[in-house]
Amino acid sequence: MLIVVGxxxxxxxxxxxxSIGVIDALFTATSAVTVTGLVVVDTGADFxxxxxxxxxxxxxxxxxxxxxxxxxxxxxxxxxxxxFHQQVxxxxxxxxxxxxxxxxxKSVVLFALMVESLGMVLLFICWIDEMPIADALFHSFxxxxxxxxxxxxxxxxxxLSAYVGDPGTNLIITGLxxxxxxxxxxxIDLYRQRRWHKLNLYSRVMIISTVIINVxxxxxxxxxxxxxxxxxxxxxxxxxxxxxxxHATTPRTAGFNTLDVAGYNDGTTxxxxxxxxxxxxxxxxxxxxxxxxxxxxxxxxYAFLRQREEIRIFNRSIPEHTVRKAFALTVISVSLIWIxxxxxxxxxxxxxxxAIFEVVSAFGTVGLxxxxxxxxxxxGQFLIMFLMFFGRIGPLTLGYLLxxxxxxxxxxxxxxxxxG
Amino acid sequence: MLIVVGxxxxxxxxxxxxSIGVIDALFTATSAVTVTGLVVVDTGADFxxxxxxxxxxxxxxxxxxxxxxxxxxxxxxxxxxxxFHQQVxxxxxxxxxxxxxxxxxKSVVLFALMVESLGMVLLFICWIDEMPIADALFHSFxxxxxxxxxxxxxxxxxxLSAYVGDPGTNLIITGLxxxxxxxxxxxIDLYRQRRWHKLNLYSRVMIISTVIINVxxxxxxxxxxxxxxxxxxxxxxxxxxxxxxxHATTPRTAGFNTLDVAGYNDGTTxxxxxxxxxxxxxxxxxxxxxxxxxxxxxxxxYAFLRQREEIRIFNRSIPEHTVRKAFALTVISVSLIWIxxxxxxxxxxxxxxxAIFEVVSAFGTVGLxxxxxxxxxxxGQFLIMFLMFFGRIGPLTLGYLLxxxxxxxxxxxxxxxxxG
Ligand SMILES: [K+]
Ligand SMILES: [K+]
Numbered sequence: 001m002l003i004v005v006g007x008x009x010x011x012x013x014x015x016x017x018x019s020i021g022v023i024d025a026l027f028t029a030t031s032a033v034t035v036t037g038l039v040v041v042d043t044g045a046d047f048x049x050x051x052x053x054x055x056x057x058x059x060x061x062x063x064x065x066x067x068x069x070x071x072x073x074x075x076x077x078x079x080x081x082x083x084f085h086q087q088v089x090x091x092x093x094x095x096x097x098x099x100x101x102x103x104x105x106k107s108v109v110l111f112a113l114m115v116e117s118l119g120m121v122l123l124f125i126c127w128i129d130e131m132p133i134a135d136a137l138f139h140s141f142x143x144x145x146x147x148x149x150x151x152x153x154x155x156x157x158x159x160l161s162a163y164v165g166d167p168g169t170n171l172i173i174t175g176l177x178x179x180x181x182x183x184x185x186x187x188i189d190l191y192r193q194r195r196w197h198k199l200n201l202y203s204r205v206m207i208i209s210t211v212i213i214n215v216x217x218x219x220x221x222x223x224x225x226x227x228x229x230x231x232x233x234x235x236x237x238x239x240x241x242x243x244x245x246x247h248a249t250t251p252r253t254a255g256f257n258t259l260d261v262a263g264y265n266d267g268t269t270x271x272x273x274x275x276x277x278x279x280x281x282x283x284x285x286x287x288x289x290x291x292x293x294x295x296x297x298x299x300x301x302y303a304f305l306r307q308r309e310e311i312r313i314f315n316r317s318i319p320e321h322t323v324r325k326a327f328a329l330t331v332i333s334v335s336l337i338w339i340x341x342x343x344x345x346x347x348x349x350x351x352x353x354x355a356i357f358e359v360v361s362a363f364g365t366v367g368l369x370x371x372x373x374x375x376x377x378x379x380g381q382f383l384i385m386f387l388m389f390f391g392r393i394g395p396l397t398l399g400y401l402l403x404x405x406x407x408x409x410x411x412x413x414x415x416x417x418x419x420g
Numbered sequence: 421m422l423i424v425v426g427x428x429x430x431x432x433x434x435x436x437x438x439s440i441g442v443i444d445a446l447f448t449a450t451s452a453v454t455v456t457g458l459v460v461v462d463t464g465a466d467f468x469x470x471x472x473x474x475x476x477x478x479x480x481x482x483x484x485x486x487x488x489x490x491x492x493x494x495x496x497x498x499x500x501x502x503x504f505h506q507q508v509x510x511x512x513x514x515x516x517x518x519x520x521x522x523x524x525x526k527s528v529v530l531f532a533l534m535v536e537s538l539g540m541v542l543l544f545i546c547w548i549d550e551m552p553i554a555d556a557l558f559h560s561f562x563x564x565x566x567x568x569x570x571x572x573x574x575x576x577x578x579x580l581s582a583y584v585g586d587p588g589t590n591l592i593i594t595g596l597x598x599x600x601x602x603x604x605x606x607x608i609d610l611y612r613q614r615r616w617h618k619l620n621l622y623s624r625v626m627i628i629s630t631v632i633i634n635v636x637x638x639x640x641x642x643x644x645x646x647x648x649x650x651x652x653x654x655x656x657x658x659x660x661x662x663x664x665x666x667h668a669t670t671p672r673t674a675g676f677n678t679l680d681v682a683g684y685n686d687g688t689t690x691x692x693x694x695x696x697x698x699x700x701x702x703x704x705x706x707x708x709x710x711x712x713x714x715x716x717x718x719x720x721x722y723a724f725l726r727q728r729e730e731i732r733i734f735n736r737s738i739p740e741h742t743v744r745k746a747f748a749l750t751v752i753s754v755s756l757i758w759i760x761x762x763x764x765x766x767x768x769x770x771x772x773x774x775a776i777f778e779v780v781s782a783f784g785t786v787g788l789x790x791x792x793x794x795x796x797x798x799x800g801q802f803l804i805m806f807l808m809f810f811g812r813i814g815p816l817t818l819g820y821l822l823x824x825x826x827x828x829x830x831x832x833x834x835x836x837x838x839x840g
Contacts, residue, residue: 270758325724351772352686
């Protein structure tokens with residue numbers, strides 16, 4: 001619905017400098033609402049200020065998440081919301097207590113607006129010397145929303161490549177999208193508990209695995225790309241570290257780039273595809289199967305190899321049903337990606353690496369591309385639109401539809417964690 | 421051990437026309453023992469009759485399976501085998517009754533020799549008009565062993581391309597490798613029960629899914645390749661059907677080819693990669709995660725979507741532990757493939773499509789290649805060797821190591837099926 005309205009607005013004559021096709025408008029709106037960032041029309045050059053503002057608003061509504069959006073709308077329209085709706089929202093939020101829904105929805109919006117405002121101010125300070133005030137203001141507004149929501153939409157066709165070595169831009173943008181990608185649950189937990197040992201299991205696992213994965217991938221990126229003249233090799237040494245940090249963190253849904261992704265070595269490309277598939281936090285502005293699902297897959301396999309029935313982490317066990325949810329979600333996601341990859345390759349004349357990269361990028365609503373988005377025929381565009389749509393709402397919906405409470409006979413105390 | 425002995429024999433001066441390197445000999449022996457068929461030395465042109473016979477014997481010993489081989493050896497050497505060894509063999513065979521081990525091992529060998537002899541006679545009749553009797557005899561001997569064991573080793577560098585439209589060769593070769601790939605368990609069950617409704621669950625699922633997958637893939641192959649001048653497009657119409665049948669069945673471990681695999685469309689390539697990953701029957705001459713594992717993944721995900729705790733098939737339920745085994749095996753396999761793909765790509769200058777194809781082909785011990793096997797450096801060769809080795813014995817070993825009996829509270833009667 002939001003996508004159709006968005007596409008309609010983008011088709012208005014004063015949204016673009018030259019008129020665009022219906023499919024292109026639909027694609028752009030889908031990409032914005034699903035916070036993907038794959039584009040067939042140059043956001044900076046072809047859309048007017050009005051069009052760009054529409055895109056930013058689509059990102060904002062899409063990025064707060066369809067579920068958050070639903071909760072907020074219900075509250076805004078209905079005042080008091082019925083028990084059934086509260087139940088839906090509660091499950092979607094993976095929160096078990098009914099009473100916390102309303103306050104949670106408010107917290108989400110408040111938190112998002114606060115972080116975005118802070119990001120906007122900081123970006124404005126960063127960029128005020130480089131461009132006219134009006135431009136700096138709009139750029140800060142656009143990028144703060146795009147970054148916090150992990151949308152990856154940029155106002156230049158080469159994304160943020162101009163700022164490849166700029167510490168301020170690198171820190172603020174990655175700070176915004178990591179904050180958004182970590183997910184509201186973790187931040188609310190952090191805000192309420194403030195002490196490490198009081199945090200719930202999910203928050204602790206998310207924080208630790210996020211730090212580990214970002215650092216490890218950054219080092220791998222440096223190792224793999226250091227002498228690649230198409231990427232790091234062309235930069236000064238200090239710039240390489242910033243670029244490596246940026247490109248280690250951006251694949252898990254953000255989708256901005258400061259280097260040319262098509263210039264990656266194959267090893268880096270393979271690593272990036274995995275990261276795009278995994279994504280970041282549940283109930284966040286990120287997509288993919290989600291980091292926690294990935295962690296559960298690994299822990300479950302490890303437990304199986306150790307002949308343990310329980311999957312243990314931090315002296316807790318993960319319920320069997322949750323593990324099955326993680327596996328089911330992964331099987332469905334991989335199947336979908338493989339079928340889409342097959343269909344895209346069978347109907348287009350694409351390089352293998354470009355096609356798989358594009359498909360996984362769409363599924364993870366990442367938005368990184370090796371440059372083939374514009375070459376897709378209408379069938380391919382609809383396929384990518386479907387992938388973006390499923391990647392954004394599929395895992396969440398599956399997680400909600402399949403959230404069956406079940407008592408487990410476990411020795412360790414059991415704890416619920418969100419999957420998808 | 422067998423690999424080292426085999427490599428030693430292949431290094432003997434009268435095994436090859438021109439001397440080959442140690443790594444090449446090791447690679448060839450590994451490829452033969454793991455019944456893969458990836459080659460760095462031309463089997464037909466570079467090896468002497470002695471060398472080719474060594475390869476055939478390595479295939480025969482490797483193909484009967486490391487576990488079968490172990491049972492047979494134990495029986496041959498020890499006469500009566502101890503309970504511990506019987507236990508090992510029993511578990512490896514996924515047979516639950518101790519007493520059946522000895523007779524099972526004998527049946528396996530007898531069955532293999534009978535089928536191979538039959539195949540050899542039929543091939544000999546097919547080929548007697550085309551070549552001298554001695555050649556026809558050796559070719560029949562070599563191909564019967566190579567086909568039944570799903571080894572994919574051929575005496576021509578273009579495999580069986582010369583027989584692309586020959587009904588006899590097509591039927592006999594595919595008949596041999598499908599028979600071997602279906603697995604001894606199914607054949608023994610068929611031999612003992614002879615009636616469909618008396619067959620155990622595993623046999624029925626295997627037969628049905630084998631038929632369905634072969635027919636569906638054949639039709640897809642025809643659809644995708646009909647006008648491709650690099651494959652079917654160059655053939656007469658009747659030949660196209662034979663080639664489609666052959667190439668629909670060969671990826672699930674056999675590895676022979678009558679068309680140039682590098683000429684496939686990308687869609688066909690993607691389909692073939694999936695088939696190579698899946699493989700055929702458990703306890704067979706096939707590798708990969710195995711068809712039954714794949715079926716369990718699908719059934720489990722379907723059951724999860726239907727909110728069912730039990731995974732049902734033919735009025736039976738599959739035990740939870742078996743499902744977890746299937747998922748663990750798949751996670752380990754995919755991780756291994758992805759890591760190998762990463763390492764191969766990072767250390768070689770290969771096309772993406774060639775590298776992933778080669779890695780999955782090695783893991784599934786398929787032996788199809790887009791032609792890069794000869795270009796690998798020693799590291800790449802050892803990587804492929806490791807993959808072939810793990811692909812052949814890994815799933816079986818995991819299946820054995822992790823075969824933990826466990827009582828389930830299920831409403832349907834529970835039945836054991838082999839995974840991996
Ligand atoms: K994105
Ligand atoms: K093979």
